[in-house]
Amino acid sequence: MNWLAACVATTVILTAASLVIGTSSIETSLGWLFTPDAQSAVILWQIRLPRTVGAWAAGALLGLAGAIAQGLFRNPLAEPYLLGTASGAALGVTLSLLGADASIGALAWTTKVGVTGAACVGACAAIALTILLSRGVLQTASLLLSGIVVAFLLSAVTSLLLLTRPDLWRSMQSFLLGSTGFLSWSGAALLGIALVLCIVPAILVSRGLDALSLGEDTAQSLGLSLRMLRLTLLGVLSLATAAAVGQVGIVGFIGLVAPHLVRETLTVNHRQLLIGAPLCGGALLQAADLVSRWIIHPAELPVGAVTAVVGGVYLVLLLWRRSRHD
Amino acid sequence: MSLSLGIQRRRHGLIAASVLLGLSLALAFGLAATTHAQSLRDDLGRDVRLIRPPRRVITLLPSITETVCALGACDRLVATDRYSDWPAAVRGLPKAGGLDDAEIELIVSLKPDLVILSRSQRITDRLAALGIASFALETDRYADIEHSIDVLGAILGLSERAAQLNSEIAARVRAIGDAARAQHDDHGPSVYFEVDRTPYAAGPSSFIGELLTRLGARNIVTADLGAFPKLNPEYVVRYPPDVIFVSSTDAPSLAERPGWGQLRAVKEQRYCSFPAEVRDTLVRPGPRVAEGMQAIADCLRRVAP
Numbered sequence: 001m002n003w004l005a006a007c008v009a010t011t012v013i014l015t016a017a018s019l020v021i022g023t024s025s026i027e028t029s030l031g032w033l034f035t036p037d038a039q040s041a042v043i044l045w046q047i048r049l050p051r052t053v054g055a056w057a058a059g060a061l062l063g064l065a066g067a068i069a070q071g072l073f074r075n076p077l078a079e080p081y082l083l084g085t086a087s088g089a090a091l092g093v094t095l096s097l098l099g100a101d102a103s104i105g106a107l108a109w110t111t112k113v114g115v116t117g118a119a120c121v122g123a124c125a126a127i128a129l130t131i132l133l134s135r136g137v138l139q140t141a142s143l144l145l146s147g148i149v150v151a152f153l154l155s156a157v158t159s160l161l162l163l164t165r166p167d168l169w170r171s172m173q174s175f176l177l178g179s180t181g182f183l184s185w186s187g188a189a190l191l192g193i194a195l196v197l198c199i200v201p202a203i204l205v206s207r208g209l210d211a212l213s214l215g216e217d218t219a220q221s222l223g224l225s226l227r228m229l230r231l232t233l234l235g236v237l238s239l240a241t242a243a244a245v246g247q248v249g250i251v252g253f254i255g256l257v258a259p260h261l262v263r264e265t266l267t268v269n270h271r272q273l274l275i276g277a278p279l280c281g282g283a284l285l286q287a288a289d290l291v292s293r294w295i296i297h298p299a300e301l302p303v304g305a306v307t308a309v310v311g312g313v314y315l316v317l318l319l320w321r322r323s324r325h326d
Numbered sequence: 327m328s329l330s331l332g333i334q335r336r337r338h339g340l341i342a343a344s345v346l347l348g349l350s351l352a353l354a355f356g357l358a359a360t361t362h363a364q365s366l367r368d369d370l371g372r373d374v375r376l377i378r379p380p381r382r383v384i385t386l387l388p389s390i391t392e393t394v395c396a397l398g399a400c401d402r403l404v405a406t407d408r409y410s411d412w413p414a415a416v417r418g419l420p421k422a423g424g425l426d427d428a429e430i431e432l433i434v435s436l437k438p439d440l441v442i443l444s445r446s447q448r449i450t451d452r453l454a455a456l457g458i459a460s461f462a463l464e465t466d467r468y469a470d471i472e473h474s475i476d477v478l479g480a481i482l483g484l485s486e487r488a489a490q491l492n493s494e495i496a497a498r499v500r501a502i503g504d505a506a507r508a509q510h511d512d513h514g515p516s517v518y519f520e521v522d523r524t525p526y527a528a529g530p531s532s533f534i535g536e537l538l539t540r541l542g543a544r545n546i547v548t549a550d551l552g553a554f555p556k557l558n559p560e561y562v563v564r565y566p567p568d569v570i571f572v573s574s575t576d577a578p579s580l581a582e583r584p585g586w587g588q589l590r591a592v593k594e595q596r597y598c599s600f601p602a603e604v605r606d607t608l609v610r611p612g613p614r615v616a617e618g619m620q621a622i623a624d625c626l627r628r629v630a631p
Contacts, residue, residue, distance in 0.1 A: 023561045038588070039563065047560045047585040100575040114579075166409065166424070167609075174524040174556070181525070181559045184584035298564075299555040 018052035023298035054183030057191035063281020066255030084150035092122020178304030194243035253311025379483030380439030389612035514542035
């Protein structure tokens with residue numbers, strides 16, 4: 001548990017650091033902290049702090065979703081976007097951009113729910129489509145295959161729509177690369193609520209995940225209702241991913257890397273993993289957010305690009321270490 | 327023997343003379359036929375040789391289409407890219423896709439004398455392999471407008487019209503800029519031009535930024551950040567602008583962005599939003615530059631404090 005304490009400590013340090021990292025130099029920011037004026041108070045408490053808190057919550061949701069996906073599919077490379085959520089969310093955002101701009105009647109709903117809502121609706125619709133296509137939730141292989149089919153299908157629809165509107169490419173691209181820039185207190189609160197709603201049921205069924213890791217037959221022989229277990233976990237996975245995607249766009253690698261980091265350093269059961277992965281994911285996205293706003297300040301990098309670089313390097317290291325062990 | 331040699335010699339002389347005559351005649355005719363021939367260097371650094379002004383032209387970029395038409399050569403167009411929609415005359419023409427996904431088959435079937443496009447090695451190589459001449463032009467900045475008009479005038483054999491068009495545009499741009507700057511004694515309003523909600527801003531080195539500078543507006547984005555930097559949203563709070571240029575779809579939600587509700591420009595709704603036709607003139611450096619500039623000047627006069 002020392003390791004988890006380290007995660008929490010890192011988060012506290014990163015949160016403090018986030019107050020002094022932004023468009024201004026660190027000295028200027030420190031000055032603002034001690035002698036704030038109206039403008040710097042807004043920057044510190046209404047922009048920087050909610051942004052880093054929101055980034056933590058989004059990262060935690062992605063870490064949780066990744067841990068669930070890897071347990072559910074019994075595949076260490078599973079990640080939150082496996083069920084077509086990312087492409088579904090992207091399609092939702094595209095429709096909302098098209099609807100907002102051209103005021104197409106049929107797309108009026110998208111303007112009401114906004115980009116965030118449209119991303120959530122799209123992500124959930126994609127998951128529903130995947131489950132429908134795999135005729136239920138019992139077959140792991142068919143779920144994975146359906147997810148891939150749905151992902152390709154929805155991406156193709158998005159690309160076709162965007163082909164008619166080249167001016168929307170930039171908006172779309174920034175969504176696909178993730179952005180924490182506009183996280184507000186209300187966004188952070190929304191993510192926090194989603195996190196509570198996800199982590200409680202996930203921990204309640206964590207023993208089921210332990211049993212599932214021994215194989216589906218064993219799990220069933222232990223008297224578990226596989227259908228209920230899978231439905232609960234898929235529901236949590238969908239909510240967690242959709243909430244995160246809706247607020248920060250598609251941020252890759254957090255969901256994949258966070259559970260690995262926990263498992264690498266601790267031998268854990270799923271209950272501990274479902275607590276550890278969100279803590280680790282939260283700290284990871286917070287760190288990525290700080291890098292994205294600091295490295296070329298006052299401009300910034302897309303946060304998804306930062307996580308992709310860090311995550312990619314981590315995976316390569318992981319593979320290299322494994323091959324040396326073998 | 328000597329006689330026959332003499333005759334032969336004379337014959338040789340005759341042959342030589344006629345060959346010389348023939349050569350010089352051919353040269354003279356050749357020169358006459360190629361008086362229109364010219365070799366122009368395009369923006370990919372290729373020397374493109376044209377025997378005569380092209381009569382069947384395909385354009386693959388809206389700003390180039392607009393320039394060709396502004397030069398009065400709209401009737402030579404046989405197709406454009408799918409985004410070209412001005413002037414109205416080009417809307418009915420066949421559409422040959424976009425720059426990155428041009429419909430080569432359609433282009434070949436229309437037998438163009440010349441395809442004019444922006445820099446794209448991929449499609450120019452493909453066209454060259456198929457024996458179709460192409461000319462690449464860069465049209466990103468304000469200075470590119472004058473250059474494009476000059477070069478396209480030379481290509482189309484309309485150099486006089488090109489010179490006239492350039493001086494017309496320069497005069498209008500100067501007049502609009504002078505009028506705008508005269509209004510605020512060279513201390514124009516500070517502005518933030520949002521290209522996209524991400525937020526991407528138009529920096530001083532972008533085409534839009536150049537127009538703003540000519541109008542005497544002060545861009546809150548500094549030149550070192552590049553043409554279209556992705557800003558940290560807190561930048562706008564730190565350097566509050568007098569006027570915000572934003573799309574009409576994004577304008578209502580600016581106050582919801584963290585911290586932006588406190589900005590004076592947001593509180594007092596000092597926004598400039600343009601309809602699509604005007605926005606086109608701001609992202610296509612072409613002959614309609616003065617119209618776009620006038621739209622910005624009009625809005626600044628209306629909303630700047």
